[in-house]
Amino acid sequence: MERDPADDLLQPLWRALVVFRLITWGFACFGVWTRWDGIVRPSGAVLQIAIMGVWTVISSIGYSRRWGRRNTRLAFADLVVTVGCMYATLFAQPLLDIRAGASVLTSVWAAGPVIALAISRGRDGGLLGAATISLVLLSLRGVENASRILSNVQLLLVAGLVVGYAASTMRQAGARLRDAIAAESATAERLRLSRSIHDGVLQVLAQVQRRGTAIGGETVELAKLAAEQEVALRTLMSTRPTVAQGDRIDLCGLLLPLASTRVDVVVPAGQVLLPAAVAGELVAAVKEALSNVDKHAGPRARSWVVVEDLGDEVLVSVRDDGKGTTPARLEQARADGHLGVSQSIRGRITDLGGSVAVRTAPGEGTEWELKVSKA
The missing domain is CATH 3.30.565.10 (Histidine kinase-like ATPase, C-terminal domain)
Incomplete structure (x- = not known):
């Protein structure tokens, strides 16, 4: 199957997202370990980390395959699962403790779907993901603590914008590269055919035209048809892709x-x-x-x-x-x-x-x- 240059150009971003997801899941595990004594229900934290790990593996496999990169449903599913994992912190910590300063256990892992939507949907997708994660974070922290999450919100918005613009630019470059490759291939094939036609068919048609005109009579019509076909072939050879x-x-x-x-x-x-x-x-x-x-x-x-x-x-x-x-x-x-x-x-x-x-x-x-x- 022919590969899409746009997809090839975006592959480094998808690979970076997979690495980001794995590393940030490790950070989340480390955060739970360092705060173990302060977690009210450790079993809830373990369950949450386990779910995050399973989804990290599933999404990483999907983002490493063409179907996961070309279909935005995986990115939206990633957003839904991430939101669920953020709210799953409530199984480990009471809401009052979270609003008093306890950490949301997903930590920076929650930025994954923001990057995924930015790559797959561009700037608008990145902003949608950033806005969704920010609202969930605000609902857990409480409006009264909005100033404490401002830096997180800013980082999410910047990530969505920067990655979204980069992905859109790469996608446009891929489309132009695809058109250039198609035009170059068409030109090369036309030149190859032109050499063959010029050496054979055009010379025969030109000879038929000259002889038919010279003989006269009924062969004049044949000469006319030969002339028309000669022009048609020359036009085909000289015509370039639109x-x-x-x-x-x-x-x-x-x-x-x-x-x-x-x-x-x-x-x-x-x-x-x-x-x-x-x-x-x-x-x-x-x-x-x-x-x-x-x-x-x-x-x-x-x-x-x-x-x-x-x-x-x-x-x-x-x-x-x-x-x-x-x-x-x-x-x-x-x-x-x-x-x-x-x-x-x-x-x-x-x-x-x-x-x-x-x-x-x-x-x-x-x-x-x-x-x-x-x-």
């Missing part, structure tokens, strides 16, 4: 698949990251411009889609060598209810806060310039 970072996505990865025998797509070597919603609307506007070429530019018209990264903005040009038209005809088409230009292109880009420029003339084709902000 990389997403948070809510931003690579515009180039979305536009490259639009290439065909009549459409060339030229993009920068690096990524052009845009908010996913902006990239989707921009791609839709480009598709509408290409659709207009198919409808109005003539059957032999070719198109070029060019992406330029201008720093804070992105410029996408869609140009064709078709029949062209005049700005007056474009305005007349809008007035007649043909909304492809006014809504599908201009409307989309304007709603994004961008700008649209169009240059066209009879016999000179049409060029659209779509500019949007990268913010």
Whole structure:
């Protein structure tokens, strides 16, 4: 089974938690031994320490296994059991003695579920665990002794926050590492296939296209099909994975698949990251411009889609060598209810806060310039 890099990065924290649980259980045992003469019911203390030891073993085994790390139910169960063990101190010491200064026998062992929830649920989980343990401690000590447990509460909150932030950061780093590994693997496989295809299939298709065109007749259709498949294979080889970072996505990865025998797509070597919603609307506007070429530019018209990264903005040009038209005809088409230009292109880009420029003339084709902000 493929290992999750995020899980691998968090393993040191889980291991540290297991060691922490074992050591603090030893501290609790030592505390009971040093205070043995002051414990009212020693049998209750022994029973409590035994239960804590059994749960320490169970939780340590769980946190050492993937099911225990990936499933937050163990961390919540740890919190419930720890709360029960804290209240189990009442079997060894009366509540009045505890509020008078007697120790809660769980000691620092009670911080275990705070760390576990922080690792599994991040900052919010750590704060939830810290708040729960603090309230239990306050109920045992009494409100009148709140100042005596303030330092303990502060340490629990700090532990929950620090470990929670660390776990969240590691989890995000793991997700990015997983995406990078996937992209690298896809690129390596694409390069391997590209070499094989270029040495065999593409050369055959190019030969069929040239010979079919030269022979003429019915073989022209075969040459056309070969040309289409050649472009499709070249597009497949040049297309790169659509990389997403948070809510931003690579515009180039979305536009490259639009290439065909009549459409060339030229993009920068690096990524052009845009908010996913902006990239989707921009791609839709480009598709509408290409659709207009198919409808109005003539059957032999070719198109070029060019992406330029201008720093804070992105410029996408869609140009064709078709029949062209005049700005007056474009305005007349809008007035007649043909909304492809006014809504599908201009409307989309304007709603994004961008700008649209169009240059066209009879016999000179049409060029659209779509500019949007990268913010």
